[in-house]
Amino acid sequence: MKKNEGIKKMERLLDHSSANEFYNSLFIHNQDASYGMDLKGNFILLNDSFIAISGYTREEIIGQSFHGIIREKDLANTEIQFFKVLNGEQSTFETSIIHKQGQVVNLLVTVIPMVNAGGDIKGIVGIAKDITEEKRTRKLLDGQNKILEMIAKGFKLEEVLTSITLLMEDVLDGGLCSVLLMDHNQGILKKGAAVNLPLEYIDFISHGVPVGPGSGSCGTAAYTQKPVIVEDIESHKLWNKHRDIALKHNLRACWSYPVLDNQSRTLGTFAAYFPEQNKPNDVDMIVIEKATYLTSLAIQHYESEEKINYMAYHDELTGLPNRRLFGVKASQALTNKTETLALLFIDLDRFKLINDTLGHNIGDLLLKEVANRITACIRHNDTAARQGGDEFIILLDNITKNKVESIAMRILNTLSTPFYIQGKEVFVTPSIGISMYPEDGHHESDLLRKSDVAMYQAKKDGRNTFRFYDLNMDKQQEEQLMLENELRKALDKNELSLYYQPIIDLQSSKVISVEALLRWKHPSMGMISPAKFIPIAEENGLILPIGQWVIESACRHLRTLDLKGFTFIDIAVNLSIRQFYQTNFVSIVANIIRETGINPTRLHFEITESMTADVQLTTSILNELKTLGVSISIDDFGIGYSSLSYLRSFPINILKIDRSFIKNIPQNKEDQDIATMIIFMAHKLGLKVIAEGAETSEQAKFLVENGCDMAQGYYFSYPLNMKELLSYLGENASLIGD
Template sequence: MRQEEKRTIRTAILGAILFLLIQIFHTPLERIDDWDLISALYLIAGCCNIAFGFAIFAQGWLFFSDRLSRARLYASALFLGVCIFDFLHTLSFVGIPWISSFVSPEESLWLLALSRLSSGLGILFIFSRVDKPVSISEKGKVFRIALLLIVVSLVIFLFGHSIIPQLLSQEWMDSLKRLVDMAVLFIYLIGVAVIVYPGKVEKSASMLIIIRSLIFFALGQAFFMNPLSVGDVDPLFGMVCSGVAYYLLLTGVYRLTIEEPFHEKQQVEDRMNYLAYHDDLTGLPNRRNLMHRVEEMIMTAVGEKDSNQGFSALVIMNINHFKNINDSLGHYAGDHLLQKVSQRIAIEARDNEELFSMGADEFAFLMLERASLEGCMIRASELLQLFEIPVGLESGEYHISLSLGMSIYPEDGDTAEQLIQNADTAVHNAKDQGVEIRRYMPAMQMKAKERLKLENDLRRALERKEFYLVYQPQVNLETEEIVGMEALLRWNHPKSGLISPVDFIPIAEESGLIVPIGEWVLKTACLQNKLWQLAGYRPLCISINLSMRQFLQPNLAGKIGMILKDIGLDPCYVDLEITESMTLDKETAFEQLKRLKELGVFISIDDFGTGYSSLHYLKNMPIDRLKIDRSFVSDVMNDTNNAAIVSTITSMAHHLKLKVTAEGVENKEQLQFLRQQHCHDAQGFLFSKPIRAEEFEIFFLKQPLLGMPS
């Protein structure tokens, strides 16, 4: 429980105890019959009340006019009236000659009752509602209404003071007074309850102070309700309690309407400043922070040029295949992975090492005052070794790897922007080359520019009809008949000529262009297969690769179904190939595969053995075929491990009642080994390289059992 909450509870308990103790020792206290002393003390307490009340008024009328809020403005207007009534009551109650001749001490209690009734109703109205800012123009309007109400109240009091006693007996007047006092006490208690409700909502410190002021108002009212007698000290205790209540209310209103909004504004500004220089997901300093830090490092190095500061290195780290993980497992899992990675690196950071988030799946690691370039490379290698242990997520444990790019100050740049850009260029070069660590070299910049140009050209290649398809036959190893073909994409650049898919497919994936390109491949391949069937050739199944982005489209099955319907191709002659990485999110993959299977197409897992598939889920996946990756087939005769892998995959496929196709078959020894393992189909250069549709028709459709092109 917070300190302010404890203090409020203690206030209520101590107030009740104080009231009970005074009632217990009421008789000895009544023996104090020095009216001059009591009246003097009462006058002092009353003046304190008036001063605190005037301070509440001045807060809204005179001070902080540029920070007006409804609570402060209304409280200010309310206590202007309360001050006037308390002033008249105090002077008449202690017997100031001119006032007391006009209003007797007993009658002045009606002024006090009117003051307390106004304060109780006003506090209940003001602080039971949500506060909000108001304009300065509303200030004059509120105070004009307040002055009008004060004047009307005084007129009513003066009229009632002279008329009502003539209409009611003293006994009726006393009963009415007790009824009004009870109503005031009840209103204060209702105010406490309304402000506190609902109890589960945490109250601010200022609202708890206002609640404490209401408790003292109620306690003071309880003292005033005791029958008045000469020498009675109850009114004095009541006035003292009221003074405490006024002071607490002054403090609470100030904190509620000035201090707390100011602190909240400061917190918002601090939060915005924090977010401007930190990553919200990982809590690490961000790119802007890195720029400032590297600039500081450079300034320090320039200022201490004569001293031996050693090497300073900036390493940019990129999580490999993060997009596949993010797309397959979902963004929540991707965010969790980024947090785990950042924590693992941050824990291992040493003196003169700092970790930064560059956004998305990139991090920056700044190393200062290294003894040698070799030491920088060794430390970078140690960072990679941190991820030899898998990262645990809610859905399981996953092995991830990082690519690192490094720039050295001052050899690779003498500004923060240059060092960061060059390290970023190095890490992308490392990913392209399939290596773990690269230090920046000027030639990489040229390659990065070429890559950017390639992406720009790729965006226009589809509309300029620069893409075409080639087809590679798939052969049944038992009958040696052609049983299908795989459609493969090629790009004939108008200036650069043929560009390898290895170079442009990753760019298409990263840029999102793979989706329209993949749709074009699907339409073109299916249309070509239909044209061959219409030409009277034996129907064959055509294999088409799906990219990760394509596979994750929620309307993929609908799109493919519409394409097949428009072309008029039976779905049984279409084989869609996916990779193991697409099945990381088992539930999403299963639902997508189920929708595709409902179309009637075949499903194959391409490059099997190189990804993350779980055999437990594999048996339940609606798939028809496994394709053994060419990396295993190429060394099957020289590497016993590869031979064992091929044998295991083939055996497993048979037990799961799946077909198995081997890719990359290049010689008869490999072919013989695959036959011994009872592999169903194969494709590779031994049968044919991928060829255009016209050549495929001549060699494999018109005379399927004759010579095949090399």
């Protein structure tokens, strides 16, 4: 059946009024493979993604039965699912196809009946997601854990090596694997494991494979300590001596990798054989490197159990004790304990952002440095361990509460000092929770849970601090969980709204812009402070949809201001750090500007100093935003760690002086000096200055006298909802900028 005939057949089966829409959304634009079949299981329609996944052209697939591409072992179940759908059911299941080039492609398939206007089933429609790499990764990880467990439990070496070869045969479809062990005394390789290779070939290698140049793939790999990839045994010179026995048993390609120990001593080889010409791709190489790693680990275990024990009880990245060893030491310390001890739970604030922006390599190096600094802060008889991810736990033995506070403060100070990693200045802060024995519990699990609760309280209280556990925290955590659940519903229930605080030009005393402030009015709890729900949204990722809603709403309100004649009022929107570093953030903003039709020069984004740590990435994002026409402000300036040289490189327009430097003016001389210095510095850099939190006439007068450009605060106006803002602007028309 030709392609155009298939399309026509599909369109006849569909409601004509929606055929094009259905076709475009389900087939042409779907990133997953989409297809249609008739009642016989013949393909009548497919999209480009299906072609990419299968490797076949449309002409090769259209009109053919699914039997022709489904992997044999999955064919029976696929037929069962096909007939279930023809009986009116929907089905989601896993299957696999054979790519045109021969490799297996694993798919997660959802199929539904194709029903015409009369209710008759005329075929099926399916969507197939490629899960090959996902399944491969899952198999590899599960298999690795099983093998590590076997090693730790003392299984025989041959059993472990056999499990490794079987795992790799499962992951490398079509491959037969072997492990050969180096006999340094005889200078040969001996069979370690090769359960599925032909018996005659196993017998051949069991007599020993010489190690040296030109001695097949494995002998050469062991000699050179480099991988030897033979894509075609029939023509490769390394197989001149052993070609016949390999070809006799349909072994056509061989990839052999040396297995080395930590001192680069040859332990053996890992090899994969294939029945046809073949060469490894990037994924295959990663899989085989994992095989050689596990093989090396298993062999070295039987040469040195001490190393395996160390790995079982220590974190691979940092070298600190892991959770298992920490548990042993905690149990020992708590046994027959009479004096006090403390358990500290440390979580690095916003570490995920460092990974996402600077890369996992920088993140790993940072964790190693953090581990070193933590270790330097505690006593020799204390235990610091890596709990996992960016979490660390510390056991302080025989210690007073005052001394615990001293050590916690030392950790805060040392971790808050900048890190210098691969030429980058990296900032990180910790949140620390502390539980004490015996008052907070008598078991490690109790102390760990309560220190975790206290750590979250430290985060809630602003991060970069520590908190001791108390009973009220459990109740607060329950309340926070409830608040998080309610926040997830708030957008859909229209409980969120924007209020606007006017920003005044201090020279003309006119309103020139407003800052959008997010508010949440819950039906039973009333108005909920942003200080309560914004940190929750940032932590669980809700800040992304909420942040997008804020920008969309602010832009719609900007259009409303235009329609009401207030065409000279700009709107400033605060950005969260996760929102700013969202990979498609600039395109989201561009779409909103286009859809709402606003003048982008009247939209301002406010970012905090913490969002400027990665100068290169931040500059790139800001330049893209500037290209759209929006303006950029640095919010809360003075409380972070921005460098003046960095500020000069950023395409920003405005600095906002944090309210903490304004609230004590004119009483506090130091705050006056800081505010004056920021105004002077900003003007030297060609930037405008907005002062936040102006609440008195004395503060407003001080700002005017010291050349501050703009200000906002209760002295001028409280935040107003949109209706109140329109009234405010209408009643103060003479005070509106133009």
